[in-house]
Amino acid sequence: xxxxxxxxxxxxxxxxxxxxxxxxxxxxxxxxxxxxxxxxxxxxxxxxxxxxxxxxxxxxxxxxxxx
Numbered sequence: 571x572x573x574x575x576x577x578x579x580x581x582x583x584x585x586x587x588x589x590x591x592x593x594x595x596x597x598x599x600x601x602x603x604x605x606x607x608x609x610x611x612x613x614x615x616x617x618x619x620x621x622x623x624x625x626x627x628x629x630x631x632x633x634x635x636x637x
Contacts, residue, residue, distance in 0.1 A: 625634035 628634060
């Protein structure tokens with residue numbers, strides 16, 4: 571019985587696995603931040619590239635709208 575108690579105490583004080591959990595949580599938070607940023611900036615970039623496409627496809631001599 572004493573060996574079992576010592577094994578349980580050793581297991582409870584072992585913090586090696588905690589590091590992997592912490593790295594997993596950090597990676598998850600970074601992934602959420604990337605998704606939120608891409609969603610926020612993505613629409614703006616889509617609009618910008620749409621304007622660039624429109625300016626590249628207009629006939630020669632015409633002016634490109636700036637708005």
